[in-house]
Amino acid sequence: MLRVLHVLDHSLPLHSGYTFRTRAIMKAQQATGVDVRGITGIRQHQGGAATTRPGTAADRDEVDGLVFHRTPGEVSGPAGLREWREIAALARAIEQVCGEWRPDVLHAHSPALCGMAALRAGARLCLPVVYEIRAFWEDAAVGNGTGRAGSLRYRLTRGLENRVIAGADAIVTICAGLRDDLVARGVAPGRITLSPNGVDLSLFGAVAAPDPALAARLGLSAGDGTASGPVIGFIGSFYDYEGLDVLIDAMPGLIARQPGARLLLVGGGPMDRALRSQAAASPVADAIHFTGRVPHAEVERWYALMDIMAYPRKASRLTDLVTPLKPLEAMAQGKIVAASAVGGHAELIADGVNGVLFPPDSPAACASALAELAARRDDWDRLRDQGREHVRSHHDWSRNVSRYQAVYQTVLRAGNRQELPDAA
The missing domain is CATH 3.40.50.2000 (Glycogen Phosphorylase B;)
Structure with missing residues (x-):
């Protein structure tokens, strides 16, 4: 059975569009026979992003039949240094989980902090990394009123995103707008798979x-x-x-x-x-x-x-x-x-x-x-x-989940690793 570890900013039991998409993906993958778990960064138990309830700092959490590992501890320091410490902490936690559970694929989801942590861990463990972009977080910060277009922070966030995109084995985006923007940046269209937002109709x-x-x-x-x-x-x-x-x-x-x-x-x-x-x-x-x-x-x-x-x-x-x-x-x-x-x-x-x-x-x-x-x-x-x-x-997740299986097959074949069985 193929094992996929999803690397996340935050997850259930926090409530946001981000967590509901994650739940739908993981539940749909479970239904096809894929063994899935998630791991969240330090922000999970600092309240997460766009959430409605506090998180938990438990090392392992089971919510709605899904297993999530948590990155313990806190980080501090000036902007920039604090984010690098977040990446390092999450990368260490990923390696610890991988030592115990041994996934075949790391599937990281934006922001780029999660992607960079997955790349670090993946390089050390020889695991392929799929990076999914749900939004460009420098633009999300502008939209949320916490950032300014063209600022130093904006440019640094965009630069980190580009580094993760270049290092990942495959890229997934949720819509054509994001895909077209990546292509305009020079990303080869063949590296990008579209997995649109969906609804679990069940x-x-x-x-x-x-x-x-x-x-x-x-x-x-x-x-x-x-x-x-x-x-x-x-x-x-x-x-x-x-x-x-x-x-x-x-x-x-x-x-x-x-x-x-x-x-x-x-x-x-x-x-x-x-x-x-x-x-x-x-x-x-x-x-x-x-x-x-x-x-x-x-x-x-x-x-x-x-x-x-x-x-x-x-x-x-x-x-x-x-x-x-x-x-x-x-x-x-x-x-x-x-x-x-x-x-x-x-x-x-x-x-x-x-x-x-x-x-x-x-x-x-x-x-x-x-x-x-x-x-x-x-x-x-x-x-x-x-x-x-x-x-x-x-946009029914029970159908759209097959898009991920094709991506996993590609990255596993490229590394001569275990292949994913066909979808049920």
């Missing part, structure tokens, strides 16, 4: 029925439990690049055309306080509702209250290159998707086919798109069906 494909009592408590329905108008929804992290301020500014224009419309924002993050203040000052403040963060296990209850999921991401290098996961989850839940026409959304959504696209950074364009979509109720079933079919055909 867990996320059931559509829940709306809870009338919950809808009434939130002010989303009339007193008799019937809907008062279309509910526009967003579930996720409140980062500036998500454009939720644009969505709030769009609400007066939407309500002028659809008086019963309501906006339900589920989640939290760095922009939470500013968004709540903006909503309170809106002339349609009574139509905008915040829930705070909700347990991931209950997220279907909140999807069930929403008619149209809105993703008004702002135009930026990050949003043009990277495809998000949330629109796919919404399609799997049978929700209609309206999104800004940034590059990452355009890879997932064909305007008028499985969703609607509108110009980014424009409250007026957002309001107009939502109002027109709300008025076309006779078209909703078609959009829902097309969205679900798009996920089933192109």
